[in-house]
Amino acid sequence: MDFVPNSEAEFAAMLQASGVSSFDDLVSCIPAKLKEFRSRLPAPLTEMELVMEMEKLAASNRTSRQVLSFLGAGIYDHFIPPAVDALASRGEFVTAYTPYQAEASQGTLTAIYEYQSYLCAITGMEVSNASLYDGASAVAEAGFLSLQANSNRPRIVHAASLHPEYLATLQTYLAGQKAEFVSAPLKDGVLDLDALAGLVNPRTCALIVQSPNFHGCLEPMAQAADIAHRHGAFFVACVNPISLGLIRPPGEYNADFAVGEGQPLGCPMSFGGPGFGFLTSTKKLVHKISGRIVGQTVDENNQRSFCLTLQAREQHIRREKATSNICSNQALMALRACIHLALLGKRGFQQVAQLNHQRAHAAAAAICGLRGFSLAFKQPFFNEFTIRCPVPSADLLARLEKENLIPGLAVADPNAKSSNLLLVCVTETKTSDDIQRLVKALAAFSTP
Amino acid sequence: MRPPLLNEQSKPGLQAVAFPVTNDPVDLPAEHRRQTPAPLPEVAEVDVVRHFTILSKDNFSVDTHFYPLGSCTMKYNPKVNEYVSALPGFAQLHPLQPASHAQGAMRLIFELEQMLGEICGMDAFTLQPAAGAHGELTGMLIARAAHLARGKPRRKVLVPSSAHGTNPASARLAGFQIVTVPGAPDGLLHPDQVAPLIDEDTAAIMLTNPNTLGVFEEHILEIARMAHEKGALLYYDGANLNALLGLCRPGDMGFDIVHVNLHKTFSTPHGGGGPGAGPVGVKKHLAPFLPSPRAQQNPDGSFSWQHNLPQSIGKMRAFHGNFSVLARAYAYIRALGWEGLRAASRAAIIHANYIKKQLEDKFPAYTNRPCMHECVLMANHLKEAGLTVRDIAKRILDYGYHAPTIAWPIHDCLMIEPTETESKETLDAFISAMRKVAREIETESYTLQHAPHHMPIQRVDEVKAARELRLRD
Ligand SMILES: Cc1ncc(COP(=O)(O)O)c(C=O)c1O
Numbered sequence: 001m002d003f004v005p006n007s008e009a010e011f012a013a014m015l016q017a018s019g020v021s022s023f024d025d026l027v028s029c030i031p032a033k034l035k036e037f038r039s040r041l042p043a044p045l046t047e048m049e050l051v052m053e054m055e056k057l058a059a060s061n062r063t064s065r066q067v068l069s070f071l072g073a074g075i076y077d078h079f080i081p082p083a084v085d086a087l088a089s090r091g092e093f094v095t096a097y098t099p100y101q102a103e104a105s106q107g108t109l110t111a112i113y114e115y116q117s118y119l120c121a122i123t124g125m126e127v128s129n130a131s132l133y134d135g136a137s138a139v140a141e142a143g144f145l146s147l148q149a150n151s152n153r154p155r156i157v158h159a160a161s162l163h164p165e166y167l168a169t170l171q172t173y174l175a176g177q178k179a180e181f182v183s184a185p186l187k188d189g190v191l192d193l194d195a196l197a198g199l200v201n202p203r204t205c206a207l208i209v210q211s212p213n214f215h216g217c218l219e220p221m222a223q224a225a226d227i228a229h230r231h232g233a234f235f236v237a238c239v240n241p242i243s244l245g246l247i248r249p250p251g252e253y254n255a256d257f258a259v260g261e262g263q264p265l266g267c268p269m270s271f272g273g274p275g276f277g278f279l280t281s282t283k284k285l286v287h288k289i290s291g292r293i294v295g296q297t298v299d300e301n302n303q304r305s306f307c308l309t310l311q312a313r314e315q316h317i318r319r320e321k322a323t324s325n326i327c328s329n330q331a332l333m334a335l336r337a338c339i340h341l342a343l344l345g346k347r348g349f350q351q352v353a354q355l356n357h358q359r360a361h362a363a364a365a366a367i368c369g370l371r372g373f374s375l376a377f378k379q380p381f382f383n384e385f386t387i388r389c390p391v392p393s394a395d396l397l398a399r400l401e402k403e404n405l406i407p408g409l410a411v412a413d414p415n416a417k418s419s420n421l422l423l424v425c426v427t428e429t430k431t432s433d434d435i436q437r438l439v440k441a442l443a444a445f446s447t448p
Numbered sequence: 449m450r451p452p453l454l455n456e457q458s459k460p461g462l463q464a465v466a467f468p469v470t471n472d473p474v475d476l477p478a479e480h481r482r483q484t485p486a487p488l489p490e491v492a493e494v495d496v497v498r499h500f501t502i503l504s505k506d507n508f509s510v511d512t513h514f515y516p517l518g519s520c521t522m523k524y525n526p527k528v529n530e531y532v533s534a535l536p537g538f539a540q541l542h543p544l545q546p547a548s549h550a551q552g553a554m555r556l557i558f559e560l561e562q563m564l565g566e567i568c569g570m571d572a573f574t575l576q577p578a579a580g581a582h583g584e585l586t587g588m589l590i591a592r593a594a595h596l597a598r599g600k601p602r603r604k605v606l607v608p609s610s611a612h613g614t615n616p617a618s619a620r621l622a623g624f625q626i627v628t629v630p631g632a633p634d635g636l637l638h639p640d641q642v643a644p645l646i647d648e649d650t651a652a653i654m655l656t657n658p659n660t661l662g663v664f665e666e667h668i669l670e671i672a673r674m675a676h677e678k679g680a681l682l683y684y685d686g687a688n689l690n691a692l693l694g695l696c697r698p699g700d701m702g703f704d705i706v707h708v709n710l711h712k713t714f715s716t717p718h719g720g721g722g723p724g725a726g727p728v729g730v731k732k733h734l735a736p737f738l739p740s741p742r743a744q745q746n747p748d749g750s751f752s753w754q755h756n757l758p759q760s761i762g763k764m765r766a767f768h769g770n771f772s773v774l775a776r777a778y779a780y781i782r783a784l785g786w787e788g789l790r791a792a793s794r795a796a797i798i799h800a801n802y803i804k805k806q807l808e809d810k811f812p813a814y815t816n817r818p819c820m821h822e823c824v825l826m827a828n829h830l831k832e833a834g835l836t837v838r839d840i841a842k843r844i845l846d847y848g849y850h851a852p853t854i855a856w857p858i859h860d861c862l863m864i865e866p867t868e869t870e871s872k873e874t875l876d877a878f879i880s881a882m883r884k885v886a887r888e889i890e891t892e893s894y895t896l897q898h899a900p901h902h903m904p905i906q907r908v909d910e911v912k913a914a915r916e917l918r919l920r921d
Contacts, residue, residue: 002788003524003715004795005871011795014802014872026797026818027695029664034696039566044785047528054779058537060552067549071542074766081465083497091511092504095525097850098721102910103903104845106450107507108720111500114453117920122486127919130721133578136766144621165766172739172762173585176592176623218480246474248482261766268534271553272543272767274578274723286917292721297913300898300906304450309913315581315613316856320626325617328579328711330770332719342454342496343464346488351467357474380480401546409544428467 001044062404064269068434069406070363072384072425073214074135074163075272076264078242078352079429081343084266088336098292098328102307103299108331109306112294115338122244122341122349123258124251125280129291131334132326135238135261136166138277139208140173141290141324142236142257146206147179148323149288153205153233157182159191159224161213166238170208189217189377189386191224200231210238211247215411216384216423217377222253229254241265241278241337243382245353250280257281257289266340267333276330276337287313290324352428356383359435360426366439367424372447376421384425386411390447393422405441450905451502454489455921464493506904507720508850514874516803518822518853518863519612519660521690521712523792526780529715533775543767547752554751557768558743560778561727567781567789568686568706569699570729574738575769580687581614582764583707583726584654588622589761590705590730590737591652591681597737597759602651602680608637610661610857615654615685624651631858635661635815635824639670646678656685657701658692658820660857662800672702681705681734689713690867691797691821694790704731714777725773739764795868796821799875803864806879810886811862822865830860833893837862840885842907843899847881 006014011023020026045053064077071077088094092107099105099112112130119128132138143156156174158167160183171181184196184207191209200207207228211219221237228235234256239249242264250258263275281289287310295309315322344352360383367373372390389396393410400407413419426435508515515522541553561573577583588605595602605619608629616626627645632638637655646653653675657665665671675682684698686708692698693713698706710716711724718724730738736759744754784792797820804813804823811825827837837860841851853863866875888895898907 001783002791002795003526003869004791005869006795010872011798014798014875018798018801018805020801020818023794023798026801027664027820029666029817030696031666031669034669034700037569037697037700039569039697039786041563041566041786041789042782044788045782047783050528050779050783051532053782054532054775055535055537057552057556058532058535060555061537061541062545062549063537063540064542065536065540067545069542069545071544073544075543077540077542079467083464083493087497087500087504089530090501090504092507092509093720094530094717095510095522096507096720097515097517097520097522097718101508101841101845101851102908103842103900103905104508104513104850105506105720106904107503107505110451110453110503110506111720113920114455117453117455118488120920121488124486133582133723134765134767136763137578137582163766165763168740168763169765172589172764173621175589175761176621220479222479244482244486246476246482248480249486252483268539268772269542270539271541271550271771272769273765274770274773276723286919293919295913295916296918297909297916299908303905305905305908307908307910307913309910309917309919315617317613318617319613320616320620322613322617325581325585325614325621326579327581327612327614328709328718328722328724330578330719330723331721332717333723335720339496339500341488342491342499343493344488345463345465345490346485347461347463347490348465348467349488350485351469354469354474355467357476358470358472361475380477397546401548406545 001046067404067406068437070408070424070426070438071406073409073423074261075269076427077269077429078264078427080266083343084336084339087339088332093335094332099308106306109294111335111338113296113306115334116294118338118341119278119280122241123280124249125258126283127286128280129289129293131329131331132277132279132291133330134273134275134277136169138259138279139166139238140170141279142259143170143174143206145288145290145323146234147177150205153203154178155180155182155204156206157184157199157204158208159184159213160186161215162208162210163214189215189379190219193220193223197227200227200233202231204231204233206234206236208236212240212243212382212384215377215386216381217379218381225253225255243353245349246357247382256285262337265337267336274330274333276333288323291326291329355428359428359430360385363426363435366435367442370443370446373442383427384423387422387424389420389422389445391445392418392420396445400441403441407438407442453921454491454499457491457495458489460490462490462492464491464496513848513850514870514878515850516852516864516866517850518865519687521865521867523715523867524869525715525717529776529779532779533772538775551751554743556775556778558745558751560774563781564708564727564729568729569697570706571732572735572738573727573729575727575774576739576764577726577728578765578770579722579724580707580709580726581618583728584614584618585621586728586739586764587683587705587707588619590734592622593737593761594734595651602649604650606645606650606653610659611654611656635663637665637667637671639667639674642671642674646674646680648678650678650680652681652683654683654685656688658688661814661824662819662822663815663817664820668701687712691793693793694786695793704734710773710777715780716773716776723770723773725770737761792868799866799870803866803875803879807882810883814861822863825862827860827862833889835889835893835896839896839899843885843896845900846902849878849881
């Protein structure tokens with residue numbers, strides 16, 4: 001199968017019109033020895049065979065429809081209104097290119113402008129770009145921007161509670177830069193502010209803190225931001241966007257960058273991608289941020305129009321002097337987020353956050369009612385929390401897998417060889433029946 | 449009248465989607481609580497649906513328009529790939545589920561890596577990178593790590609002046625100094641241009657082949673030899689791989705590291721700017737440096753993640769890549785097989801040469817050599833007419849075609865990439881529109897200067913956008 005809509009007769013006519021007698025004449029510039037290679041691919045499939053093959057592959061996964069899962073840790077199972085799919089799957093959006101030709105791209109451009117507006121609304125920040133790859137790379141971009149904007153400040157301090165994959169990405173991205181990474185220790189699941197004050201210094205370009213953090217706890221963001229600012233460092237807040245219907249947004253504690261993973265806003269889990277990274281900042285830093293930005297302007301008739309702007313920051317203009325190397329982003333996922341936020345609106349956005357909070361707290365209370373189970377940290381949380389179990393969490397997971405139940409993620413315990421810690425996520429999609437089933441299953445492990 | 453924004457349609461109390469919250473008090477300390485609700489619009493579902501449906505109609509897209517946008521490979525995106533990539537068995541899979549729950553997804557990842565290896569002539573692939581530039585950064589970090597492991601860190605990366613902007617930007621982000629290799633009049637990279645610039649401090653040369661002028665780098669084998677003699681690595685920017693499927697392979701040319709853009713060559717849709725995917729392939733000697741984790745097949749045929757990779761550069765993002773994009777590309781390759789892939793590149797090359805020949809008298813080609821899958825044509829004599837190449841681009845929109853890539857990689861050029869999925873009728877109609885524009889350049893410069901005239905809006909004022917900076921409501 002191929003998708004070529006011309007006949008051999010038409011190819012012959014085009015070749016002749018091009019002044020050559022065969023296709024080989026067009027590719028005679030390729031050294032002959034390069035054309036002699038042997039390699040194998042599976043035989044082509046008809047569309048029907050392909051669909052059957054792909055359905056078989058998909059069916060051999062056990063998904064959140066077959067398994068009751070309380071996994072979170074960066075990717076979350078949230079309700080996605082069907083209108084998101086209906087609108088975001090329109091070919092006019094899906095098969096468009098980057099909107100460099102503004103007059104042929106007002107649909108995409110207007111939607112990105114609205115996306116930027118909504119991201120500013122939920123984070124409380126002043127400006128937003130049009131998206132980055134994912135939450136982890138957004139943290140890395142913020143780290144790089146902080147390094148660039150603060151020469152002679154090579155130190156990046158991050159809370160030890162940053163998602164381990166985000167930290168790994170940050171360190172990988174910046175391996176070629178003269179950056180030094182310092183991990184700020186925790187006390188009872190959140191930053192130890194006294195210790196932090198001793199680690200942030202005038203050589204620090206950024207303090208990166210995630211809240212809710214990897215353990216589910218809400219960090220003392222305002223105090224951490226103050227410590228960063230006291231030394232002239234940027235404060236980078238990494239946040240879960242869906243939490244912001246309830247939780248204090250980065251704009252309210254003067255973050256310089258608010259970044260994170262946008263998947264909870266209308267994107268399926270899809271084995272971890274694509275979601276999108278978001279990056280918001282302050283007006284003051286707008287010329288230094290990375291990624292595409294849409295601005296409002298007018299056309300020759302003075303009608304409101306939108307176009308990409310501040311492109312002098314970007315690689316296609318500035319090459320190695322650009323603020324980042326990013327070109328393609330995750331536009332279609334940002335569109336999904338835009339539609340999702342519009343559908344939820346002011347009230348729905350608050351409700352979904354409240355419902356996450358309610359259900360997670362109901363689950364936590366019920367689990368902690370079981371003998372031997374307790375909250376690992378006495379900290380406020382949103383929709384994720386760490387439980388200390390009476391048995392190693394890996395054993396618990398292995399036993400419940402047979403019951404098609406994933407009670408959470410087994411996470412390491414820095415103070416013990418084998419860990420009894422379990423990170424549990426309860427979103428609005430978990431009903432009270434689901435929570436009861438979880439509690440009942442855990443009860444089997446409870447100490448007598 | 450332009451459509452109002454949703455914020456402008458907002459009416460207090462409206463809400464399209466509600467959730468079953470109870471009135472139980474929320475137990476949350478004030479210091480963690482949001483003080484004022486986020487100012488999102490309050491609208492009904494029908495408002496949202498109309499708004500985005502109306503907006504979608506203001507877009508050009510491959511589904512609605514021919515998009516001869518050079519370097520971007522705007523080929524048709526088969527609908528079956530949208531369907532299969534969104535199957536619930538994939539869409540509802542959490543990346544941290546145990547491998548035993550994700551065998552289908554992992555098989556797909558493992559097999560896609562293998563197939564890309566066969567297509568490109570490379571030994572091992574990672575599917576983590578989310579786009580071409582992300583792949584470039586991955587590749588440059590691999591180059592850095594490999595030189596470090598040899599005990600000889602190197603500082604420089606050679607990049608031709610015609611390279612895409614992401615190449616130097618990625619190399620610089622990885623910590624390298626950029627050495628620009630100037631272009632030659634025939635559009636080719638010559639060994640004697642490379643010789644004075646390459647030395648023992650050169651970590652890598654980044655090349656696109658066919659290059660961004662649409663011609664095959666004929667001296668590639670000699671350049672590969674020179675690079676390897678100095679201990680430098682050869683990096684392949686796979687943005688133009690759509691020319692070479694089944695014809696030849698970057699691995700055989702001597703490339704040590706390649707990235708491919710699944711959103712170009714392998715037909716995954718561009719989505720208005722993303723998501724794409726930029727898998728990176730390497731030769732065996734660089735495989736230990738690939739990002740972690742790596743998919744592996746166990747002796748019993750099952751799949752698992754390998755995390756213990758002491759030389760790995762680390763992680764380029766969280767989890768396993770843009771999986772649903774990978775699924776589309778996997779489906780595309782399985783549908784086409786070698787025959788279909790070969791047919792695609794053959795058609796793409798014939799189409800580009802056909803357009804070039806039919807327009808050459810009006811827009812001379814940058815070089816006389818046959819082009820590969822795209823051609824670079826020159827718009828001369830614009831100055832005399834008081835025009836810029838941008839005016840041409842805007843005027844082409846009026847004829848119902850997306851504009852070619854303009855003013856890159858050289859001034860006053862049009863880079864035209866028809867792809868394989870356009871019919872001869874479409875190509876002929878586009879050629880005739882271009883010929884009309886050529887006449888208008890001579891006689892109707894005013895029409896061009898103020899183009900477009902038949903689009904939803906007239907020409908936008910980009911200067912005002914940058915000067916006044918309205919970036920949100
Ligand atoms: C030659 C070339 N290299 C690299 C890129 C960057 O790819 P991406 O946008 O996927 O990051 C492009 C994209 O347009 C390109 O044309």
